[in-house]
Structures are given as structure tokens and as C-alpha cells.
Amino acid sequence: MDIYCLACPICNKPLDKFSNVCMCEAGHSFDISKHGYVNLLPPMKKSSHGDNKEMIRARRDFLDTGHYQKLRAALTQSVSSDCKRSHALLLDAGCGEGYYTKAVSDALCCKVVGVDISKYALIGASKRLNGACLAAGSIYHLPVLAKKFDIALNIFAPFDKAQYLRALKDDGRLCMVIPGEDHLFELKATLYKNPYKNKPAPFEIEGFKLLSKERVTYEMDINSNQDLMNLFKMTPYYYRTDPEKKNMLSQIPSLKITADFIILQYTVAQNSQT
Numbered sequence: 647m648d649i650y651c652l653a654c655p656i657c658n659k660p661l662d663k664f665s666n667v668c669m670c671e672a673g674h675s676f677d678i679s680k681h682g683y684v685n686l687l688p689p690m691k692k693s694s695h696g697d698n699k700e701m702i703r704a705r706r707d708f709l710d711t712g713h714y715q716k717l718r719a720a721l722t723q724s725v726s727s728d729c730k731r732s733h734a735l736l737l738d739a740g741c742g743e744g745y746y747t748k749a750v751s752d753a754l755c756c757k758v759v760g761v762d763i764s765k766y767a768l769i770g771a772s773k774r775l776n777g778a779c780l781a782a783g784s785i786y787h788l789p790v791l792a793k794k795f796d797i798a799l800n801i802f803a804p805f806d807k808a809q810y811l812r813a814l815k816d817d818g819r820l821c822m823v824i825p826g827e828d829h830l831f832e833l834k835a836t837l838y839k840n841p842y843k844n845k846p847a848p849f850e851i852e853g854f855k856l857l858s859k860e861r862v863t864y865e866m867d868i869n870s871n872q873d874l875m876n877l878f879k880m881t882p883y884y885y886r887t888d889p890e891k892k893n894m895l896s897q898i899p900s901l902k903i904t905a906d907f908i909i910l911q912y913t914v915a916q917n918s919q920t
């Protein structure tokens with residue numbers, strides 16, 4: 647694994663690689679896992695480890711069915727038509743197992759830094775993104791150097807504006823994917839008496855200028871209960887739903903479900919201060 651543009655999570659100084667550790671000039675050192683990522687979670691945060699093995703497996707298996715491939719293709723098309731730069735550096739904060747990261751970085755032929763809080767996600771990402779710079783770290787304290795990145799991705803991940811403004815170059819781009827109002831509506835209608843539509847967050851973000859907005863919506867034919875349960879486990883509803891309803895869902899052999907996404911492209915606004 648190459649190490650570039652990573653910062654010490656304790657003192658923010660650049661990290662260099664020495665054999666199987668990363669170290670800053672102040673001597674703070676961090677282990678490089680044999681699974682191909684460096685652990686930059688601050689010591690107190692090591693207990694908060696994000697998505698667990700079961701969630702990661704469910705997401706990987708669902709993504710591998712191809713139901714989100716249309717989103718991935720639209721996202722890749724959107725980023726690559728907007729941002730043609732040679733030797734670009736891409737930051738994926740909340741990269742998960744790298745399903746989108748891989749497609750975008752292949753299309754742009756760019757180097758990647760992926761950050762996720764879950765070590766299980768990073769183990770998957772290191773397989774998809776062979777040789778990429780991957781770090782276990784907090785999205786609210788990204789362990790990356792300032793003003794190094796041409797493009798940053800935020801795909802269904804928590805968003806901390808200040809972290810992106812710090813990491814991106816002055817002319818950097820941010821690409822964000824958020825759920826549209828109809829996303830997974832039929833799944834919610836199966837589970838709840840009064841399902842509600844999603845309320846997309848306001849598109850304007852202070853410090854960024856919105857360049858484009860694209861809605862991608864299509865029907866997914868979920869034709870096995872295994873795929874349905876894997877999709878369910880990727881959602882926040884899984885944790886809010888009582889066992890009786892979970893059991894009811896586990897009896898449903900197939901379901902047509904709407905996928906609805908909004909792809910947003912931004913550039914850093916001039917004069918934005920972090």
C-alpha cells in the first residue's frame with residue numbers, strides 16, 4: 647500500500663511509511679494492517695468502529711447483485727464528464743468497500759485516498775482498490791493533509807462540510823449522492839402503516855457552489871428474499887424495525903422497489919474560509 651496525503655490524527659503533520667508503520671515527525675506511529683489499510687483512529691475512538699461485519703457483508707452481497715449499477719454508472723459519468731484532470735487525487739470519505747470509489751477512480755485514472763471508520767469495510771476496499779491509500783479514520787476529523795485533493799466523494803456518508811473544505815484544493819470538486827424522495831418507498835410501505843417520503847436536504851451548501859444536479863430513478867426487481875434482506879440491512883430502518891416486522895419481511899420472496907438518487911456536483915466557492 648502506498649501512503650500519500652495522510653495526516654497524523656494527533657498533530658496533523660504529514661505521515662510517512664516506514665516498513666509496516668506510518669509515522670509523523672513528532673514520532674506518533676500507526677500500524678499498517680496486513681489487510682492493506684493504516685489505522686488512524688484516535689486511541690479513544692477505537693471502540694467506535696462503524697459498520698460491523700454483518701452489515702458490510704450484506705452491503706457487499708447486495709451491491710454485487712448489480713441493483714445499484716445504474717447509479718454507479720451515472721455517478722461515474724457525471725464525475726468524469728465534469729472533471730478531466732491529469733494526475734488528479736480523489737478522496738472518498740466514507741468509502742465503504744470501495745464499490746463507487748473503484749468505478750470513479752478507474753474512469754478518471756486517478757490516485758485514491760479512502761477513509762472509513764469500519765475496518766471491515768476497509769478490508770473489502772483493499773481488495774477492490776488494489777494499492778490505494780486506505781485509512782481507518784473519522785469522517786469528522788479526516789486524517790488527510792489540507793488542500794491536496796482535486797475531487798472528493800460523499801456517497802450516503804455523513805457529511806462534515808468543514809472537513810471537505812479543508813481537504814479540497816481551492817478549485818476542488820465535491821460529488822455527493824443523497825437519496826431522492828421515492829427511494830425504497832415500497833420497502834417502507836411493506837414495513838410501516840404510514841410510510842413517509844424522504845425529504846432531501848437543501849442542496850445549497852455554504853462554502854460550495856452547486857454545479858449540477860441529476861436525479862437517477864429506476865425500478866429494482868428484487869427477486870430473492872436474500873437480496874431483499876441484504877438491502878434492508880443497508881438501511882437505517884433495519885435498526886428501527888421491531889422483530890415481528892423483520893420476521894414478516896423475511897417471508898417475502900420478491901419485491902419491486904424504487905431506487906431514487908440525486909447526484910450533486912459542487913465546486914469550492916471562491917473566498918470560502920475553513
Ligand SMILES: [Zn+2]
Binds near residue numbers: 658671672674
Ligand atoms: Zn503526530
